[in-house]
Amino acid sequence: MTDAPTLVWLREDLRLDDNPALRAAADRGQPVACLYVVDDEVAGTFALGGAQRWWLHHTLNTLRADIEKAGGVLILRRGDARVIVPAVADELGAHAVYWNRRYMAWQIEQDKALKETLSDGREVKSFNGRLLNEPWQIETKTGGPYKVYTPYWKQVQARDVRNPLAKVTKLSAPARVPESDNVEAWELLPTRPNWAKGFEPVWTPGEKGARQRWREWLKTQGPSTYNDSRNRPDLDDTSRMAPHIHFGEISIVTMYREMQDKIEAGEVPEEHGKVFLSELAWREFSYNLTYHFPQMFDEPLMQKFAKFEWDNDNDQFTAWTKGLTGYPIVDAGMRQLWHEGHMHNRVRMIVGSFLVKDLLIDWRKGMDWFWDTLVCADPAANTASWQWVAGCGADAAPFFRIFNPISQGEKFDPDGDYVKRHCPELAKLPKKYIHKPWEAPPFVLRDAGIELGKDYPRPIVDHGSKRKEALARYEAIK
DNA sequence: TTTTGAGTTGTTCGA
DNA sequence: GTCGAACAACTCAAA
Numbered sequence: 001m002t003d004a005p006t007l008v009w010l011r012e013d014l015r016l017d018d019n020p021a022l023r024a025a026a027d028r029g030q031p032v033a034c035l036y037v038v039d040d041e042v043a044g045t046f047a048l049g050g051a052q053r054w055w056l057h058h059t060l061n062t063l064r065a066d067i068e069k070a071g072g073v074l075i076l077r078r079g080d081a082r083v084i085v086p087a088v089a090d091e092l093g094a095h096a097v098y099w100n101r102r103y104m105a106w107q108i109e110q111d112k113a114l115k116e117t118l119s120d121g122r123e124v125k126s127f128n129g130r131l132l133n134e135p136w137q138i139e140t141k142t143g144g145p146y147k148v149y150t151p152y153w154k155q156v157q158a159r160d161v162r163n164p165l166a167k168v169t170k171l172s173a174p175a176r177v178p179e180s181d182n183v184e185a186w187e188l189l190p191t192r193p194n195w196a197k198g199f200e201p202v203w204t205p206g207e208k209g210a211r212q213r214w215r216e217w218l219k220t221q222g223p224s225t226y227n228d229s230r231n232r233p234d235l236d237d238t239s240r241m242a243p244h245i246h247f248g249e250i251s252i253v254t255m256y257r258e259m260q261d262k263i264e265a266g267e268v269p270e271e272h273g274k275v276f277l278s279e280l281a282w283r284e285f286s287y288n289l290t291y292h293f294p295q296m297f298d299e300p301l302m303q304k305f306a307k308f309e310w311d312n313d314n315d316q317f318t319a320w321t322k323g324l325t326g327y328p329i330v331d332a333g334m335r336q337l338w339h340e341g342h343m344h345n346r347v348r349m350i351v352g353s354f355l356v357k358d359l360l361i362d363w364r365k366g367m368d369w370f371w372d373t374l375v376c377a378d379p380a381a382n383t384a385s386w387q388w389v390a391g392c393g394a395d396a397a398p399f400f401r402i403f404n405p406i407s408q409g410e411k412f413d414p415d416g417d418y419v420k421r422h423c424p425e426l427a428k429l430p431k432k433y434i435h436k437p438w439e440a441p442p443f444v445l446r447d448a449g450i451e452l453g454k455d456y457p458r459p460i461v462d463h464g465s466k467r468k469e470a471l472a473r474y475e476a477i478k
Numbered sequence: 479t480t481t482t483g484a485g486t487t488g489t490t491c492g493a
Numbered sequence: 494g495t496c497g498a499a500c501a502a503c504t505c506a507a508a
Contacts, residue, residue: 141506150506151506
């Protein structure tokens, strides 16, 4: 038998189950080597954020163990993929190079260039391992991409989702294995200070952790009450699957199909299960938008917003990032983000609206902060969601829809449990004032052990007047 | 080509 | 406390 090894370049598909490129490589019946390239030192704006570096460290360790258990090898390299992938392919004597596609403009460009370089005497193939539908597969009836979610979602529902592929359990290692870096040497973990220690009890990076989380969440009440409970940060009933999905530790096809099965079997009421599926489709819609409108990454999609006059006050921005705005629901969210690398979806909208419309700070500053602090930060979803909340995206929230941090808090965190969890200094404040401590009478504050301005900040802005100001600024660009 | 209906997530005001 | 209307037109998608 000739020894004609296959190189699988893994990127955001760090799993053995339902992995089209890896599956095809294994099916080639030749030795397989897997490669992961971290390009954090050469990537520009979208170099890995801090929270994701932590995640990557752990997920690569488990991935290596999983691949080795199957009999394969994982090669780790750091630097420019355009140089490294061909170099490793040469060292390996690869006859074929496979990968699963990525969809951001700069990634597509990189892949195209590499395909060219590598195709010299080798079979080079790319697969869809990341999306239910390729962005170019979903078109309106008149041609062109959807810019509105609802008709997009209708199209998604009308299409069949393929069957998941069998997990790769057996790989044969090549005779000569190119050298690998050691993930420890990459120093992806934070040291001084170790701000990620709050991540550990909350997350289990890796394919096994993803699978486990998914299975366990399916057994909870979460899916069966999803349409209501997903809005309740105090209940914390959401799936928390986003970082697992982002790193490709679980396939979106698998999740979609399994939820469909649950609905069909009557284990999850359709009205709730469908909403979860629709959330998965929102992710796809973000990919659809950023694929077709790559200018979105740094400009508002609605041109007129380019003229919007932002305040961009640095002190207020810092207060926002630290969770010291004086609005409890906002502060709780920002502190959860910092400690867990995650923020409840409802609260993301509240803090986003607050940054853009109460502080009049450019949505791109918020986007950059999320990029650095969220373990699930995804260029497509982060960009599209910030444009949505800022009101400048394709199918965005109308600008005049300005979240009130007090009423949102009272509506979705009615007992203040979420606030108390993340802002312990407010723990003794009665529920009546938990979302507006500045309205509490002095004796109530005293009993709760709070001196405003010392133990907890006074509001850094007045929501009522800032709301009017935001609407006036909006009027000015119309 | 023209027309028609519709569009994730909200707030405030006044009755 | 609860309810409906106003907020702003504009663009998209499909017939």
